[in-house]
Structure formats: C-alpha cells, structure tokens
Amino acid sequence: MGFESLTPYTCDAALQANITNEGGAEGRYRVLKNIMGLWLLQRVLKEQNVSDLQGLIARTAALPACRFIIDCNDDRFINPASMSAEIRAACRDAGQPVPESDAELARCIFDSPALLYARVLNELAALRGHPFSQLHIVGGGCQNTLLNQLCADACGIAVVAGPIEASTLGNIGIQLMTLDELANVDEFRQVVRGNAALTTFTPNPDSEIARFVAQFQPQQTKELCA
DSSP states (O other), rough: OOOEEOOOOOSHHHHHHHOEEEGGGGGOOEEEEOOHHHHHHHHHHHHOOOHHHHHHHHHHHSSSSSSSSOOSSSGGGGSSHHHHHHHHHHHHHHTOOOOSSHHHHHHHHHHHHHHHHHHHHHHHHHHHHHOOSSSEEEEEGGOHHHHHHHHHHHHEEEEOOOOOOHHHHHHHHHHHTTEEEEEEEHHHHHHHHHHOOOOEEEOOOHHHHHHHHHHHHOOOOOSOOO
C-alpha cells in the first residue's frame, strides 16, 4: 500500500514504520509498505482443496467479522509448512477463537488484511500530514468484492477496484509515452479511467469491521515527517 510523491520520505518515522520509496515514472516515488494477504489465501485454498472460490466467499460473508485476527505481516506466515495450521496456532497463541472450517480460515484472512490496511493507511496519512480520500485496489485481487468492501469499511474511505490487468496496462502506458503517443503519466491515467472497468465500494460505518476499527484502532493525526 502506498501513495505517489514527488520526493522520497526518509525521516526517522518512515524508517521505524518500515516504509520504502519505490522509483516510478517521471522521477516520481511510490511511498509504500508491503503487506501480505492474498498469499495466505492462496496457500489455504490449496491446503483445503477449495476450487470454488466464489462459493467460499459467499460462505465467508455469512460469518461474523473480527472473531479471528492475525498480523498478516508476521514472519511466521512467510512460508510455513501448513498455512492453515499456522493461522490456527496464531489465533490460539493470541487467546482467540480458533478457525476450523475453510470459511472461518477465509474470514480470518479477509478481516485481518482489511484491518492491517486501515492501520497502514493511517501511518501513511500521518507521514504525509493529511488523510486520503480514496484507496485504489488493482490487479487480480481487486475481483474479491468481499475484501474490497471490508477494506472500504475498515479504512472509512471509498475503495476503487480495477483495473485487473494493472501491470500490463502500466507497461503499455510507458511504451506509449516513449513513443510520444501520450504526453505523461497523468494523461495515461485519464485514458485508463475512461476505458477500464472500475467499481467503487462505499464505506459502511455501521458494519462490524468499521465498529471494530473505531473501538480498537485509534487514528494518528500528527504529521510524522514534518
């Protein structure tokens, strides 16, 4: 997760938050923090022999939110022998209920990144000194409508999902700029907005996950990289 900036963020607060500055087009920077999430889902789907992802998502959506919460960025989830067992162990270690079914495991995997997104978004907003109004989710993961809505609810801002083939489009955009078919990145983004299928998810402040965030994740308002 990150935001675009004309200058890198190299203050002590950025270092402590494990923020990186990724080089982008036209000398811009993407100030970001890496977050694990769907990697956990990929492993669990394989271990649980789940082939019907949409059916799993439907069963997951029917479960109550925020019963099983893990830190997706914990090193224990990088490449465990069994992701399902590691998630259960993490919940057990934290004194939480333990997810048993594939739907409960998926509920944990969807709720936990959404809560982490909210926390990281708050960190990034504090670094730059003002809040965000939208969160863009691109790539294959943006097709997960449940996770998109959870992110909108947890972060308290609109989530715009799409385009799906973001990496391919970005490559095409740079080539068109090189050929002088497009003037700059801003023009390219206008072209994408006008042609890609984008879906906006509006936050619901009364959702279970939104109430959880309001109770347990206080907002940082001080600018950290002043």
